[in-house]
Amino acid sequence: MDPIRSLINGLISTVILSFSLLTNSAVAQTDIDRLTTPALLSSRAAEELMLDITATGKQLVAVGDQGVVMRSEDQGRSWQQQQTPFSVMLTSVYFADPQHGWLSGHDGLLAATSDGGVSWQTLLDGNQVNQLRLQRLQEKLAELQVRADAEPDNTSLAEQLDSIAWQVDDAAAAVEGGAAVPLLDTWFADAQHGFALGGYGLLLKTEDGGENWVYWGDRLDNPDNFHLNAMTADHQGNLYIAGEAGLLFRSTDGGANWRRIETPYDGSFFAITEFSKQLYLMGLRGHLYRSDEGLQWSPVDSGYSVTLQSAVAGADKLVLLGQGGLILQSRDGEKFTPLDSGGRRSLSAGIALQGRYVLVGEGGLLTLETGHE
Structure with a gap:
């Protein structure tokens, strides 16, 4: 990725992703091919920068810096690093069922697992994505x-x-520039049909579990190739893609066609989630919006102007995660109260378990007890 273009266009404007870019630049100055160099196993891997986490079946899987994949079989009480054949920054992980999962990363990496995250195989790299x-x-x-x-x-x-x-x-x-394109999110409807998205308007589609991919970005009204940051589905099966420059796209036919939705903000959105059948869109400087059907969006005042990275939607609570260790919790999606994260390290993703949250970010893996089973 060209850091000058990123700076000018404000493509990745958060502490966590800025940190990842600096990390990538430092490694790129060596002659190491991160796409084919296995991640180093470390006893401190759980304390390093982590960007995403998911729960699937009886296990939790988290991904982050230097190709690190962490896996837990006891609800996050203990973690084991898994061997991976790559060492790029990993940005997202998604499972369609307890066995089949996919992750994305920098340098256009897409990888898959069919054994619950124990082993991973590379599907695509940035050179193939560019082609x-x-x-x-x-x-x-x-x-x-x-x-x-x-x-x-x-x-x-x-x-x-x-x-x-x-x-x-x-x-x-x-x-000509090589495998520098970052992939930032993945979403699958089942073990066969899914999408991957990321930098410069990149959108890919597969119908065979990731064995083959087609470029899908030309179906979006995104002539400036702005970043696509996150994808989700609502309870009706509608798909959404959120990105920078206020971008929001909606599909009602499984992703075959996309409609650009006007939003009240022209800055970057980093996450979109559903809570109590309401959609929440969030991003830079604490901007937060809510919608019933995904077409009209109303602002929600969280009381904070800190960039929001992600959300955890539990059965009865919505939790927002952001820079500086910000955690905001709400039962109704309107009024938010802060929770103490124990520090000021930015948080990028999390999951809700009984009585606690398992979060990831600049400090690695973090378990936050809520005191309620």
Whole structure:
């Protein structure tokens, strides 16, 4: 990733992801190929930067810096680092069932497991991702050129052609630049059908568990290739993608088609979640919005202006996680009260268990007792 472009466009504007970029830059100065270099096993792995965590079946799985994957079979009371064949920054982990899971990371890494997170196999890297994007955009450019030739007075087609031509040039430059594209989130409907998304408007789709992928980003109204940060589904099966520059997309047909939704904020959104059949969208400077159907969004005043990274939606509580160790808890999704995280290290994700939360962030893995079973 080009750090100058990231700075100018404000592509990754949080402490945690900024830290990850600095880490990647430092490693990139060596000749180590992080995509093929196994992660080092360490007794202190649970204390290092972690970016995502999920619960699946009887196990918990967390991922983070330097290709670290942590796994627990006792609800987070003890953790074991798993061997992985890569050492890039890992940004997300998602399971469709207790056995089948996927993770994403920097340098375009996509990997899968079929044994509950014990072992992981690389599916894609950034070089392959860049080629998928370039190939699809070249095909679309050719399709538009045929239409434009048949309708020379169609100004709308001419504008589309110019836009796609620019995107083809950008994709070709990315191919020359190497495997630097960051993947930031994954979401699967089942063990076969899923999506991966990330930097520069990247959206990929698979229908065979990740064995094969197609570039899907050209289906989004995102001509500036802004970052796509998070994806989720609501209780009705509608899909949502949140990104920078106020981006929000909605699909009602399983991701085949996407509609851009207007939002009241033009800054970055880092997470979207559902709680009590209400959707919550959150991001920079504490901006938080709520919606019944995902079309109209109303502001929610949490009482804090700290960037919100993620949310934990339990059965009866919504918990917001953010920079500086911020934890906000609400029973109704309207009034929030702070919880003491025990420090000021930023938090990036978490899960709710009986009587406690298991959180991840700059300090690694953190268990927060709530006192209620």
